[in-house]
Amino acid sequence: MNQGSKKTIKTLCFAVLGMFTFSFALVPLYNVFCEVTGLNGKIELRATNDKNIEIDNGRDVSIQFVSHNNEEMPWAFRPSEDNIQIKTGKYHTATFYVKNTTNKRMVAQAIPSVAPSNAAAHLKKLECFCFEQQELAPGEEALLPVRLIFDDELPSSINSVVLSYTIFDVTDYNDVEFSQHHNDDHHAGHEMEPSI
Amino acid sequence: MFKKATTSVNNKLLAGLITLFSSNMFAAWDDLNMTEGVTAISKEVFDLHMLIFWICVVIGLVVFGIMFYSMFAFTKKKNPNPATFHENTKVELAWTVVPFLILVFMAIPASNTLTKIYDDTEGDINIQVVGYQWKWQYKYLEDDIDFFSNLTTDWDEIYNKTPKGEFYLEEVDEAVVIPVGKKIRFLITANDVIHSWWMPDFAIKQDAIPGFINTAWTIVDEPGIYRGKCTELCGKNHGFMPVVVKVVPQDEYDAWVQDKKDAAFRMAELTEKDWSIAELTERGEGVYLKNCVACHQVNGQGITGIFPNLAGSDIVLNDKAGNIEILMEGVQGAAMQSFANQLSEVDMASVITYTRQAWGNAENGDGEIVVPKDIVEYKKPKV
Amino acid sequence: MSAVIESHNHDDHHHGPAKGLTRWLYTTNHKDIGTLYLWFSFAMFLIGGAMAMVIRAELFQPGMQIVEPEFYNQMLTLHGLIMVFGAVMPAFVGLANWLVPMMVGAPDMALPRMNNLSFWILPFAFFILLSSLFMEGGAPNFGWTFYAPLSTTYAPPSVTFFIFAVHIMGASSIMGSINVIVTIMNMRAPGMTLMKMPLFVWSWLITAYLLIAVMPVLAGAVTMMLMDIHFGTSFFNAAGGGDPVLFQHIFWFFGHPEVYIMILPAFGIASHIIETFSRKQLFGYASMVWAMASIAILSFVVWAHHMFTVGLPLAAELFFMWATMLIAVPTGVKVFNWVTTMFKGSITYETPMLFAIAFVVLFTIGGFSGLMLAITPADFQYHDTYFVVAHFHYVLVPGSIFSIMAAVYYWIPKWTGNMYDERLGKLHFWLSFIGVNVTFFPQHWIGLAGMPRRIPDYALQFADWNMISSVGAFLFGASQILFLFIVLKTVMGGKKATPEVWEGSRGLEWTVESPAPYHTFTTPPKVN
Structure with a gap:
């Protein structure tokens, strides 16, 4: 085999490894892309650090809250108010009622989603129950707060936004990054790093 | 003739052939094309479809015309000495640029229509649509109405044990009801796997994705019953979860909303009432046939290795508390989901009672029944 | 020529094939490996085809008759996987093995031992995949696109074996592509510049680069699935912060180039055959090369047109619509070039030419429906209906598979030294041609009329055309037995072929004897 062939083979092997790595790099890239564009109505699962977001003369926007329990999730879960009116550039706190209706200690994770999706990039949260997992004792109930704001860049065609939360049962499926409750018996055997 | 359910193989073949070769073909053409639908958007989509279709037909006729002409005119017999040209920059440039211009011509109306479809500002009525394995749930956000459509x-x-009805696989127990002339916004999501909510007459097809919400909107001016389907493979019964929308005049809609609210009130009364075994099993059978039969089968025996047998199951026979728990909580890692938020207390109690009474279970087990109050009790905090 | 080979062989090369089974097990000869690939892909074609027959039999009439919905889903999943990864791709690799070294004047593939390995791992991959049919919970049942979470949280246990099988197939494809690229880039005969290479070689060079780029991405996608299922990660699980739509993005980032992987070599084949039987040099060689290259590049920026209904933002939908429509330009150039090659030619209609012409016409019809599908608002109506099924079967069956059959008829005299039976070949063509169109053309209509894909049972208004479609499928399926017979008959004997075989044939492979000697071009030929 000549030198040229060896070089081609080497290059191609690097290309294969590179593309394999790239497929995994697509995960964070996609998330960044989603957060920037609001693709899929995804919003950041962490608090905003934008200090200059508050303004005085914002316009009216209505928010419709929607809740859904993912399969096998027997908790009661609903917004305290279905519909609120807020102004862009002003913080507002909304709450969701949640109750563990079972006789077991359970852990839940709420996942937010926004429609229309191009509103997602403009919805910022200072605090949200979706930033962390929620653990409730049997029969325990709680009012979970979300403190949110729309920045003033919100496209003018959008006057009404749907903010949906789906809660998932993650009792047997703890993801370290979200978890605030490091309950030892939940972590047996979960050595993997969280993916996202 | 396409709507008719013919019975024998021969009839059908014959019907197909007749359609192929008779003038009937033109009458049937509408059934073979995309539906025009009943909304402004769906009609625009249909026009777009036809525009592109005819452009393709014309291009096809020109290209294949030249090709077939060459095939007949330049056979070895008729043209023994082939020409020798093998490139021509001008011609090649022309057939790169001209198709590009045609594409631009198609892209403009397409982009316009798409932009209109994406204009999803506020709806008059917001309906949350949730895909389940294998049914749809509809929640009317303003009116607190919430039901499943099976x-x-x-x-x-x-x-094939009984003849097929007119709306075979396109009929549900409870259709989504919407009023004419109002902007309806659908907020589409899923409970388990990805589904897709398709209503051809409104030109709406949106994937229902667990954890995320997609929107679609429509304004329908013609009352009627419209039928669609789930269009994303979602497991075993993907073919068996149709979408049915009933569009009614405003006053009829208002009456329907009132009716649903009254029904919710009556349901609360039913929960309080004292139930007999017979009442419970009768109601339970209906609930079972709607929600359970797809997996556990009519005879309760399930499918070996996949869906557990209920006839003679120890839990169903002798463990009333365990029985309730399975239906309320579901089984982790198995197809059995929680029905706590899907069935009312009455339906939950009656279906459990039914399974504990049917298929000889009453004789072989403790035969204990479950009443709605048991379920209310279960839902109360246990501490 | 053989005298030349003898005098230059001083190393330990075999001068002919070994005897018996070990010849095939240990062979490093590109012709043997090509033959193995072709037979393997034919076997997979029959198995995948048998599954298609089960599907069409169930859809013959409304109602469930033959299989349960659960098994139906397994059939449609395995049918897709086997046809894509087991039939079409290995057939093209087999053709590349046979033809690329001969076309560029090389003695063999650059990496003969890896060539052997890349073939022999394939049967294991498909053995694993097929054995999942007998596992508890059954075979994979989530479609060949295996969307999460149906393929992760909700999958049968056999999904792990499926993932393993996909890894092996991917490894095989990657090794095969490295081999092709190294051979083409480094082993061309003196004087054969890139722009003098036969178009089949060009098409495979581009295909191989596509494979190198996307097979690792597929491997990545299934690896993430594996980790989600067994190691508690949540790439595609919303509960853990993942996103099921991400799976679709990664899958189609692989999947769309994959579609072109299955059609580019067909472009090469059609170009050779049309040129030969028109007895006229191919029109627009350079534009053919550029068209293939631009199709390949565009294939990386159109993937989301498979996902118009997942809820992408407007800007993304517009971008992917426009990018997808653009592909019509280079594809059109290719079709125009083929037609112009025939124009003022001196045409005869042997079986390969019939298949090639049918390829051009029917592939173009598939292209038209592809253009329609690119129009996003209309796609909301077409998406996941039988219109899509009709579209991609038009591109893959009378597209890729007809081109493979054309290639077999065209080159089999070179491989075996015998002419095939022209009368039977034509019969096979006409049966296949009628079968394909009766099967798939009505599917456009039932799709437009509203029948979703991947359903085991359907509403009554679709009954008539489904029945006709099934009849067509049975005809098409049965006529492939005739193909098997014709190939076997040609291998056994027949009229002896001349070195040129066809009157108008061009290219180095036609300068060696028929059948091609076990070793060709040990001394490189001179190309002007």
């Missing part, structure tokens, strides 16, 4: 086609029809 296929009603009998399994005997599907398994």
Whole structure:
């Protein structure tokens, strides 16, 4: 085999490894892309650090809250108010009622989603129950707060936004990054790093 | 003739052939094309479809015309000495640029229509649509109405034991009801796997994705019953979860909303009432046939290795508390989901009672029944 | 020529094939490996085809008759996987093995031992995949696109074996592509510049680069699935912060180039055959090369047109619509070039030419429906209906598979030294041609009329055309037995072929004897 062939083979092997790595790099890239564009109505699962977001003369926007329990999730879960009116550039706190209706200690994770999706990039949260997992004792109930704001860049065609939360049962499926409750018996055997 | 359910193989073949070769073909053409639908958007989509279709037909006629001409005119017999040209920059440039211009011509109306479809500002009525394995749930956000929509086609029809009805696989127990002339916004999501909510007459097809919400909107001016389907493979019964929308005049809609609210009130009363075994099993059978039969089968025996047998199951026979728990909580890692938020207390109690009474279970087990109050009790905090 | 080979062989090369089974097990000869690939892909074609027959039999009439919905889903999943990864791709690799070294004047593939390995791992991959049919919970049942979470949280246990099988197939494809690229880039005969290479070689060079780029991405996608299922990660699980739509993005980032992987070599084949039987040099060689290259590049920026209904933002939908429509330009150039090659030619209609012409016409019809599908608002109506099924079967069956059959008829005299039976070949063509169109053309209509894909049972208004479609499928399926017979008959004997075989044939492979000697071009030929 000549030198040229060896070089081609080497290059191609690097290309294969590179593309394999790239497929995994697509995960964070996609998330960044989603957060920037609001693709899929995804919003950041962490608090905003934008200090200059508050303004005085914002316009009216209505928010419709929607809740859904993912399969096998027997908790009661609903917004305290279905519909609120807020102004862009002003913080507002909304709450969701949640109750563990079972006789077991359970852990839940709420996942937010926004429609229309191009509103997602403009919805910022200072605090949200979706930033962390929620653990409730049997029969325990709680009012979970979300403190949110729309920045003033919100496209003018959008006057009404749907903010949906789906809660998932993650009792047997703890993801370290979200978890605030490091309950030892939940972590047996979960050595993997969280993916996202 | 396409709507008719013919019975024998021969009839059908014959019907197909007749359609192929008779003038009837033109009458049937509409059934073979995309539906025009009943909304402004769906009509625009249809026009777009036809525009592109005819452009393709014209291009096809020109290209294939030249090709077939060459095939007949330049056979070895007729043209023994082939020409020798093999490139021509001008011609090649022309057939790169001209198609590009045609594409631009198509892209403009397409982009316009798409932009209109994406204009999803506020709706008059917001309906949350949730895809389940294998049914749809509809929640009217303003009116607190919430129900499931299940296929009603009998399994005997599907398994060819009884003749198929007119709306075979396109009929549900409870259709989504919307009023004419109002902007309806659908907020589409899913409970388990990805589904897709398709209503051809409104030109709406949106994937229902667990954890995320997609929107679609429509304004329908013609009252009627419209039928669609789930269009994303979602497991075993993907073919058996139709979408049915009933569009009614405003006053009829208002009456329907009132009716649903009254029904919710009556349901609360039912929960309080004292139930007999017979009442519970009768109601339970209906609930079972709607929600359970797809997996556990009519005879309760399930499918070996996949869906557990209920006839003679120890939990169903002798463990009332365990029985309630399974239906309320579901089984982790198995197809059995929680029905706590899907069935009312009455339906939950009656279906459990039914399974504990049917298939000889009452004789072989403790035969204990479950009443709605048991379920209310279960839902109360245990501490 | 053989005298030349003898005098230059001083190393330990075999001068002919070994005897018996070990010849095939240990062979490093590109012709043997090509033959193995072709037979393997034919076997997979029959198995995948048998599954298609089960599907069409169930859809013959409304109602469930033959299989249960659960098994139906397994059939449609395995049918897709086997046809894509087991039939079409290995057939093209087999053709590349046979033809690329001969076309560029090389003695063999650059990496003969890896060539052997890349073939022999394939049967294991498909053995694993097929054995999942007998596992508890059954075979994979989530479609060949295996969307999460149906393929992760909700999958049968056999999904792990499926993932393993996909890894092996991917490894095989990657090794095969490295081999092709190294051979083409480094082993061309003196004087054969890139722009003098036969178009089949060009098409495979581009295909191989596509494979190198996307097979690792597929491997990545299934690896993430594996980790989600067994190691508690949540790439595609919303509960853990993942996103099921991400799976679709990664899958189609692989999947769309994959579609072109299955059609580019067909472009090469059609170009050779049309040129030969028109007895006229191919029109627009350079534009053919550029068209293939631009199709390949565009294939990386159109993936989301498979996902118009997942809820992408407007800007993304517009971008992917426009990018997808653009592909019509280079594809059109290719079709125009083929037609112009025939124009003022001196045409005869042997079986390969019939298949090639049918390829051009029917592939173009598939292209038209592809253009329609690119129009996003209309796609909301077409998406996941039988219109899509009709579209991609038009591109893959009378597209890729007809081109493979054309290639077999065209080159089999070179491989075996015998002419095939022209009368039977034509019969096979006409049966296949009628079968394909009766099967798939009505599917456009039932799709437009509203029948979703991947359903085991359907509403009554679709009954008539489904029945006709099934009849067509049975005809098409049965006529492939005739193909098997014709190939076997040609291998056994027949009229002896001349070195040129066809009157108008061009290219180095036609300068060696028929059948091609076990070793060709040990001394490189001179190309002007």
